[in-house]
Amino acid sequence: MKSEQCHAIILSTLNYGESDRIVSLFTLEHGRLRGFAKSARASRKRFGGQLEPTNRLEVTLSLKEDGLSRIERIEQSSCYPELREQLESLALALYACELVEALTPEGHPLPRLFRLLSTLFDHLAAQTGSAADRRFFEINVLNILGYRPVLDTALLQPLSDCMKTGSFGKIRFSDTELEAAGRLLDRQISSHCTHPLKSRAFLDNLN
Structure with a gap:
């Protein structure tokens, strides 16, 4: 296995054995990867509690083409403490x-999506997440991955506008437009997911 420093966002974690952790990473350089963090739960000295979802890291990985890469060390991290202070923002980030x-394949670089996710976290650290932020993120994710839905009514015009700007908070939705966007995007996302998203139900209750 070769070692490489990567920019990564932690998507999820899974405890393994008595002290280890398996981490789902979304990297700028290689897309989504699975990493093995040995003794991550036994010693806070090695990883310092930084292996948590939404954290953005510069991490050294021993890369493996198929299977688990090894997380060797963390060089730098952004943990977004402000994001975690607002329930709506944290729910949207998760x-x-x-x-x-x-939605993403393993081992396929998607730099535009990495930047979109990073920009969302920066935005949520600065202000409380909204339903419009959610729909902005969703339509851009679908567009980047080639799953863009047909936007053929005036009520869906804000979604078209969302794909023309890289800034959250710039596009305004009326209540009716937001409802129409939600129906379309929820249906489109469900058609491409192999299982229900646990975080979606909680987010729906907040919105």
Whole structure:
């Protein structure tokens, strides 16, 4: 296995054995990868509690083409403490992580999607997440992955506008437009996911 420093966002984690952790990483360089963090739960000194969903890291990986790469060390991290202070923002961030994990293939670089997810977290750290932020993220994810739906009514015009700007909070939705966008995007996302997203139900209750 070769070692490489990567920019990564943690999508999810799974405890393994008595002290280890399996981490789902979305990297700028290689797309989605699975990493093995040995003794991550036994010693906070090695990883410092930084292996948590939504954290953005510069991490050294021993890459393996098929199977688990090994997480050797973390060089730098952004943990977004402000994001975690607002329930709406944290719920949207965790949903975004689960959505990216569900829709992306393993080992396929998607730099536009990495930047979109990073931009969302920066936005949510600065202000409370909204239903419009959710729909902005979803339509851009679908567009990047080639799953863009047909937007053939005036009520869906804000979704078209969302794909013309890279900035959250710029596009305004009326209540009726937001409802129409939600129906379309929920249906489109469900058709491409192999299982229901656990974070979606919680986010729906908040919105």
